[in-house]
Amino acid sequence: MSELVDDLLAGKHSALARVITKIENRSPGYREIVSALHHHTGSAEIIGITGSPGAGKSTLVDKMAAQYRERGHTVGVIAIDPSSPYSGGAVLGDRIRMASNAGDMDVFFRSMSARGSLGGLSTATTDAVTALDAFGKDYVIVETVGAGQNEVDIVKTADTVAVLVPPGSGDDVQMLKAGILEIGDIFVVNKADLDGADRTVQQLREMLQGRSTAGHHGASGSEIAETDADVSESEAWEPPIVETVANRGEGVEQFLATLSDHGDYLDRTGGREQQARDRFAAEIRTLLREDANRLLAGELHRQGGLDEHVDTVMARETDPYTVVDDVLAPLRECLDEE
């Protein structure tokens, strides 16, 4: 186990791949590995990319990775598909073949899927980012499909979240209202050469102004309308909208510059530390809940199993609240004794 950790820290990609497989499968020992790796984290820039299917996320991520690589940085990509039961091999193979930087192992691609619970996938993503960070990747990109609550949870792993919007129908912009508008630090209208892109940018701009006026304090609506790109004065981040044509590589450099701006903003304002604190707090709470549920399932089983309890509740001999009080009684007692 500690050999695997040593190999990862020594920069062996095969060890990194094995660690992420253990994390994804929750294989025995994965917790100890992640614990050991945590001490080596904190230097990667973590970028989350989300948006509806067809927005062009994978193409953009490939171009980003290539650009970072050209600049001499190392990159890790975790592509999450919460709705897919498939993982690792197949999709990974496709992506590596498609990537413009195929064969360049300093871009480490890995796909993860919803094999277990979705809550579990969120935790697994956090752990996989830990592994890539400890490995020493300069940039870690977490790419996730869709805009549901689960994707929102996953993408919160990132320092900076970019939301991709395809041009056109307006439906997609509408969809953003449901939670994703709040988490975007940068919005990218990809396929900006298509009809309707200008309208999409305009719609997005209006929605973001609405968000600023409603959500932010100490800034009037009219100020905000003028300061999409100017964050230096009030130090409130107004999400810029970047236009790209990822498959031709257009706008990618400007996108990376905007990502870098947001990174600087986080450093300047202490936002990076605050976000890290919030993430660790959320992670501790989640792990506590998951572990406690496992402990309780064991305790429930030891006291006769759920089916027997349901029998007595059905017979009106007892009721759900009393069952739960009984199951938890030993825990309450031992906590009181301390």
Place this chain on the structure above:
Amino acid sequence: MSELVDDLLAGKHSALARVITKIENRSPGYREIVSALHHHTGSAEIIGITGSPGAGKSTLVDKMAAQYRERGHTVGVIAIDPSSPYSGGAVLGDRIRMASNAGDMDVFFRSMSARGSLGGLSTATTDAVTALDAFGKDYVIVETVGAGQNEVDIVKTADTVAVLVPPGSGDDVQMLKAGILEIGDIFVVNKADLDGADRTVQQLREMLQGRSTAGHHGASGSEIAETDADVSESEAWEPPIVETVANRGEGVEQFLATLSDHGDYLDRTGGREQQARDRFAAEIRTLLREDANRLLAGELHRQGGLDEHVDTVMARETDPYTVVDDVLAPLRECLDEE
């Protein structure tokens, strides 16, 4: 406390209202009350009504209640709005005034909202249904807005779930795909006099056939296409589609007959008992989780609070997994000792 329970069981509506308020607010003693009431439950027919806003749920529910009342039955209605912070008084007042059976206290209306957590709202709904059942209401109707996961959880409290679909856009039918199609025992196209109603019925029928072919075993697709209303042979329930114009009372009788058919089906097949078992099992699991989380929050606080733990994780002195292991150590020890 036991006086309040006695008054409720004696048929005093004021006691019923006070108990539901205690349940909603989680006032001290509400658990003991629900425990005591559980022993008197099991005779109410519980009906869940859901659907998108504007589908006409409240009008239909009012007409249902009036019909049941005319037949000499007693009715309780819990209207849940997970997105509203308001509760009780205001909405309740409106509904009572609007109801065709205003002033008839054998129809007991009560609205509940998302004051606490949504998980909590689901538990509170279950408890409120327990109160109405123990009170002796023949029919308990749980009405909820929307079609998200929370509404799905809430409406599962019911023996029979009816999903209301407004005629028209097709968007609404599309929306049903996301989870609500699976929980509907009966579909109601309300406002069936409007343009587009026939098309909505047709779209629904196609989707339900898709569901039957995909989801049910032992029945071929072609059989199902013919057996929308005929459940006697295979004893698989194929959700019928009922058309109503609730504000004119049209179709309400047929809807009640269909609800009754589904109740008979549940009795004949043992489905009612199985559903009750599943509900109690889910309830025990949920309560166990909620109570354990409270215990753990206390334990975390006792060991220094979340902030202190985050400090040490930020400093890389420890990591989230180790923190959680430490917090849970006393519980593990005392469970091992038993």
